[in-house]
Amino acid sequence: MSTEAFPYTVTPDTRNRELSAAMKRSFYHYPNERPEDNPLFTNFKYTPLQGFDYSDGDGTTTRRDPSKILFENGKYYVWYTKRDTETPCLGMKGAKEATDTVASADWDLAEVWYATSDDGFTWEEQGVAVPRPPKPQVGFRSVCTPDILKWKDRFYLYYQAFTEPSGLRGDYCPIAVSHSDSPDGPWTAEEGVIIPTGKEGEWDQFAVHGPCMLVHDEKIYCYYKSAFNRPDRLWVAMGLAISDDPLKPFEKHPLNPVLSSGHEVAMFPFKKGVAALLIQDGNEHYTMQYAEDWVNFDIASIIELGPTAAKFFDPDAFADSGDGPGVTWGLCHFVNAGGPGREHSILARFDCDLRRDENDPVFKTTKYLHKPEFYFSHPLPEEKRKERAAAKPE
Amino acid sequence: MSDDAFPYTVTPEVWDRPLSAAMQRQADTRPFSRPEENPLFTNFKYTPLQGFDYSDGDGTVSRRDPSKIIYENGQYYVWYTKRDTETPCLGMEGAKDATDTVASADWDLGEVWYATSKDGFVWEEQGVAVPRPPKPQVGFRAVCTPDILKWEGRFYLYYQAFTEPSGLRGDYCPIAVSHSDSPDGPWTPVDAEVIPMGKEGEWDQYAVHGPCMLVRGGKIYCYYKSAFNRPGCVWITMGLAISDDPLKPFEKHPLNPVLNSGHEVTLFPWKSGVAAMVLRDGPEHYTIQYAEDGVNFEIASIVEFGPNAAKFYTPDAFTDTGDGQGVTWGFGHFINAGTPDKQYSVLTRFDCDLRREPGDPAFKTTRVFHKPEFYYAQPLTPEQRKQREQDAVGG
Numbered sequence: 001m002s003t004e005a006f007p008y009t010v011t012p013d014t015r016n017r018e019l020s021a022a023m024k025r026s027f028y029h030y031p032n033e034r035p036e037d038n039p040l041f042t043n044f045k046y047t048p049l050q051g052f053d054y055s056d057g058d059g060t061t062t063r064r065d066p067s068k069i070l071f072e073n074g075k076y077y078v079w080y081t082k083r084d085t086e087t088p089c090l091g092m093k094g095a096k097e098a099t100d101t102v103a104s105a106d107w108d109l110a111e112v113w114y115a116t117s118d119d120g121f122t123w124e125e126q127g128v129a130v131p132r133p134p135k136p137q138v139g140f141r142s143v144c145t146p147d148i149l150k151w152k153d154r155f156y157l158y159y160q161a162f163t164e165p166s167g168l169r170g171d172y173c174p175i176a177v178s179h180s181d182s183p184d185g186p187w188t189a190e191e192g193v194i195i196p197t198g199k200e201g202e203w204d205q206f207a208v209h210g211p212c213m214l215v216h217d218e219k220i221y222c223y224y225k226s227a228f229n230r231p232d233r234l235w236v237a238m239g240l241a242i243s244d245d246p247l248k249p250f251e252k253h254p255l256n257p258v259l260s261s262g263h264e265v266a267m268f269p270f271k272k273g274v275a276a277l278l279i280q281d282g283n284e285h286y287t288m289q290y291a292e293d294w295v296n297f298d299i300a301s302i303i304e305l306g307p308t309a310a311k312f313f314d315p316d317a318f319a320d321s322g323d324g325p326g327v328t329w330g331l332c333h334f335v336n337a338g339g340p341g342r343e344h345s346i347l348a349r350f351d352c353d354l355r356r357d358e359n360d361p362v363f364k365t366t367k368y369l370h371k372p373e374f375y376f377s378h379p380l381p382e383e384k385r386k387e388r389a390a391a392k393p394e
Numbered sequence: 395m396s397d398d399a400f401p402y403t404v405t406p407e408v409w410d411r412p413l414s415a416a417m418q419r420q421a422d423t424r425p426f427s428r429p430e431e432n433p434l435f436t437n438f439k440y441t442p443l444q445g446f447d448y449s450d451g452d453g454t455v456s457r458r459d460p461s462k463i464i465y466e467n468g469q470y471y472v473w474y475t476k477r478d479t480e481t482p483c484l485g486m487e488g489a490k491d492a493t494d495t496v497a498s499a500d501w502d503l504g505e506v507w508y509a510t511s512k513d514g515f516v517w518e519e520q521g522v523a524v525p526r527p528p529k530p531q532v533g534f535r536a537v538c539t540p541d542i543l544k545w546e547g548r549f550y551l552y553y554q555a556f557t558e559p560s561g562l563r564g565d566y567c568p569i570a571v572s573h574s575d576s577p578d579g580p581w582t583p584v585d586a587e588v589i590p591m592g593k594e595g596e597w598d599q600y601a602v603h604g605p606c607m608l609v610r611g612g613k614i615y616c617y618y619k620s621a622f623n624r625p626g627c628v629w630i631t632m633g634l635a636i637s638d639d640p641l642k643p644f645e646k647h648p649l650n651p652v653l654n655s656g657h658e659v660t661l662f663p664w665k666s667g668v669a670a671m672v673l674r675d676g677p678e679h680y681t682i683q684y685a686e687d688g689v690n691f692e693i694a695s696i697v698e699f700g701p702n703a704a705k706f707y708t709p710d711a712f713t714d715t716g717d718g719q720g721v722t723w724g725f726g727h728f729i730n731a732g733t734p735d736k737q738y739s740v741l742t743r744f745d746c747d748l749r750r751e752p753g754d755p756a757f758k759t760t761r762v763f764h765k766p767e768f769y770y771a772q773p774l775t776p777e778q779r780k781q782r783e784q785d786a787v788g789g
Contacts, residue, residue, distance in 0.1 A: 005596035006650055008622045010629065018649065021690035022678070023631075026654040030677045034627045038677070046769040047779070076786070119786045121779075202399035228402045233428050235404065237417075255414040256400055281760050283420065283429050286680060286696050296415035302680050302696055305764075305772060329782065334766040348766065351774055351782060362778060366675050370699070372728040372740065374768055375440040378699065380745045381756060385441065388723065388745065389513035393465040393709055 031290075031300055036364045039326065040275060040288040041301035042352040043363045049331075049347055051115065051123035059088030059342030062106050063113075065145040065210070066331035066347055067157075069313035070183060075116045076313065077183045078331055079129055079157060080347060081144035082113040088342050095167030105166035106335065106345055110144040112159055114183075120313065120329065121349060130157055130178045130187050138163060138193055139176050147311065148183075149213035149246060150318045151220060155180050156246045157187060158194065158211040158222065172197070172206045175224065177247065195222060195241050195250050203228040203257060204239060210265040212311070214274065215318045216294055219244050223258075223265050223276075236263055236281040240295065258295050261285050264332075266310040268317065269324030271356060279306040288354070307332030307350040326355035430758045433720065434669060434682045435695035436746040437757045443725075443743055445509065445517035453482030453736030456500050457507070459539040459604070460725035460741055461551075463707035464577065469510045470707065471577045472725055473523055473551060474741060475538035476507040482736045489561030499560035500729065500739055504538035506553055508577075514707070514723065515743060524551055524572045524581050531585050532557060533570050541705065542577075543607035543640060544712045545614065549574050550640045551581060552588065552605040552616065566591070566600045569618065571641065589616060589635050589644045597622040597651060598633060604659040606705070608668065609712045610688055613638050615668075617652075619659050630657055630675040634689065652689050655679050660704045662748075663711065663718025669748070673700040682748070698762065701726025701744040720749040 006023075007014060015027035026033050035041040055061040067079040083089065085103050095104035103109040112130035115123040130143050139161030146159040161176035175195035178187040195211070198204040204226035212223040222241045229235045237257035241250035261282025267274050273292035278284055286304060289297040312330035329351045337346040353363035380388070400417075401408060409421040420427050429435040449455040461473040477483065479497050489498035497503040506524035509517040524537050533555030540553040555570035569589035572581040589605070592598035598620035606617040616635045623629045631651035635644035655676025661668050667686035672678055680698065683691040706724035723745045731740040747757035774782065 005592055005598070005646065005648075008592075008595055008597050008599050010623045010626065020649040020652045021685070021692060022654040022683070023649075023651055026677060033677070034629065035677050035679070036627050041677075043772070044769075045772050045774045045778070046766075047774055048766075048770060074788075119783045121783060121786075198399055198402075201402055203402050204399070205402050229404045232404070233430060235428065252399065254399075255412060255417075257417055258414045260416045260420045283423060283427070283432070283435075284416070284696065285429070285760055286698060289416070291415070298415060302678065304680060304698065305769065307769075334769070336763045337766055346766065348769065351778070360778075362775065366679055368772075369702075369728075369730045370768075371771075372442075372731055372742070374764075374771075375438075375699065375701075375728070375742065375744075376442060377765075377768075378437075378439055378762075380439040380441050384439075384745065384754075384756060385515065389515050 035301060035366055036361070037359070038301050039356050039359065040270070040290060040354060041364060042303065042354050043365060043368065044303070044305050044307060045351045045363070047121060047349040047351070049123055049349055050121060052125060052347060054337070054344065054346060057338055057342060057344065059338050059344045060085055062089075062344040063347045064107065064333040064335065064345035065309050066311050066333065067147045068212070068311045068317055069120070069330060070148055070150065071313070071315065072183045075118055076120050077114060077116055077148070078123070079112055079114045079146040079148055081107050081110045081146070083107065083110040085109055088344070091343070092167030092171070095165045098165035103165070104168070105171070106343060107144040108142050108162070108165050110142045112143050112146045112157060126184070129185055130159065130189065133189055136163070137191055138174065141165060143176070145210050147211045147213045149220060151215065151246050153181070155183050156213070158213055160209060161193070170206050171209070173208070175208050175211055175222070179246070190247055194247070195224065198252075203237070212265040212267050213317070214267060214269060215320045216269070216274070218320060220246055220250070221294065222250055223267050225262070225265050236261070238262055238265060238276070253295060255295055258291070259289065259297055261287070264309045266312065268312050268314045268327050269321070270326055271324055272322055274324070275300070275354065277306060277310055279308060307348070308335065309333045310350065325357065328353055328355060429695060429760055430755070431753070432695050433750050433753060434664070434684060434748060435758060436697060436748050437759060437762060438697070438700055439745045439757070440701070441515060441743045441745070443517055443741055444515060446519060446741060448731070448738065448740060451732055451736065451738070453732050453738045454479055456483070456738035457741045458501065458727040458729065458739035459703050460705050460727065461541045462606070462705040462711055463514075463724060464542055464544065465707070465709065466577045469512055470514050471508060471510055471542070472517070473506055473508045473540040473542060474725075475501050475504040475540070477501065477504045479503055482732070482738070485737065486561030486565070489559045492559035497559070498562070499565070500737055501538045502536050502556070502559050504536045506537050506540045506551060520578070523579055524553060524583065527583055527585070530557070531583075532568065532587055533583070535559060537570070539604050541605045541607045543609075543614065545609065545640050547575070549577050550607070552607060554603055555587065564600050565603070567602070569602050569605050569616070573640070584641060588641065589618065592646075597631070606659040606661050607711070608661060608663060609714045610663065610668065612714065614640055614644070615688065616644055617659050617661050619656070630655070632656055632659055632670070647689060649689055652685070653683065653691055655681070658703045660706065662706050662708045662721050663715070664720060665718055665750070666716050667718075669694070669718070671700060671704060673702065701742070702729065703727045704744065722747055722749060
């Protein structure tokens, strides 16, 4: 053991001395020793979007689960779930009372809509891209949570396709697809399921959710989410399905699930591999992860206040460059925009700095502070306070 | 490679199949495979404290950097930094203009005060415990950021002891100590450093900050903080110093620093080892970590919105049971209670559930939603927005 103390100034030699376990991780585990220098560490900044009408927040209009953002024809495109119903949704628990015009979940009775923008901040809703198909086609109850793929100059929208109101048995659905030669449509819906739920007993037997489409190694990669292990402690995890044709069957990866945590499927090509944002659920919530082989992810950073249901503007998503430069913004949603009885979701923009080669210090600080009021908005429930105030040590 | 897909229901046999790297890490965290089951995962809940006067928030009164909380004589005790000056502090950048009555940093000209409580929510300030000693004794400029130790029936307060206004060269200070046979004092200061700064060139050459005192293996453990590598990217890390006598020299551990991140020195006995809360600064911010040997820490959970400068009510901090039971509440501070020209800090209570027994679900959820307003309170700067609008044109 060294008799000299750890030095004040860190030099390339410092990592060679005997180190505590934590300092070893600093030098050997993370892509960079300090988060300020880590391309996969970022702060997130939020901007309300202009151009979307929410019926004065009465709960009848919801927009959520945005796709990746594309730049085509000199403007930005985004697709998303839109519900526009006469009454607010009932919630998952109200599924038995759902009708052909009354929604259970916020995403029940939804369609895939799209909007365009010149600057990424002000958007114009263009209309429906994928409506619900006629019964009994898959998706007749709801089509939602889309992602976009551009492949050999055609455009493909992959989305959740429901045949029952969410909440009836769970949130059960497979993935369906529509395609077009233009991001403005018209879109041709493929009849049937493109990525089915798993066989009975398999982890994804009930749901394939939240597709995130990328191109790697001349193949189409679809990362997706499923939840399993009910009625015991719920796991939410991510899987991967691969195809060499956007309309042919996708093969699920034998090592699925490939992520143990997260509630959003938000990946982007980074260097040779793929990076993922994991915000909610699981031991590894609030992390950025990286998999050089696109399957085996490792934690690259720990982040705070990340966006929910994020997708990125990702110019490199389909380029198959093998050298992903990273991302700087995207869209996300807030599911708690309304109060009880008028629950709905809104889209928002987030900005970040997850670029490989550049580093804006404004997005790389660990020194920000939240106001005391924010902490106090997470209060101790009254009965816990009573219980704890009365507790006397032995 | 297995032909079967990963099953819907997780059973112990699941972990024998080929796994992705992420699922293998899950296998390695057994038996606590989900944060909801993890005794070292918690949510934090905050309660404003009753009983402290802040001079209407005019910036002249500041309370910050609480000690661990102890229970003695049928009541709770906490010690903390109190600044009570005629004018608001100038800030670190104003150190050259600091005088004998005008403070630079919020903790400059601070003293160690204490308060007591019957229930942990309503507090009564009792007065000063350790005032600034006369010049030139160590601490004559400020004594602050205390922690308490109980050892063989006596009480010891360890604290930062300044001999210059913070900000003049940095935030340079060693640790000094006072002792008493009662938590109510009177306290006898030792006129010397008890934990000195490191030698020139060593990581802690300028500061030994934020002592956190525990008893372990019949010895006194002092975890502390120091910042280094300036003017390069600053590292803030934690070290450990050990002694077998509270007033005799502490020996710094040869593997220091023992944590690579964090801005608070917040540790508690846990099972046969020590757990640490690591909230700000560094690659492993927002984690709770555990070291069975008290030295080599591993990440046990990732947490959100933890308390700044936290110390826990830790009944077994000094009992050396070798079987730490965990903690459920403590004090933190908010340093942004005031406005830019009236800066001051307030103490707060936080509650959590870091106990070994099965957790209270109210503290173990990963489904915490913050209102959109809170996210929008983290906006792009106007310059950033302009830049990004410009960059947007042409994709």
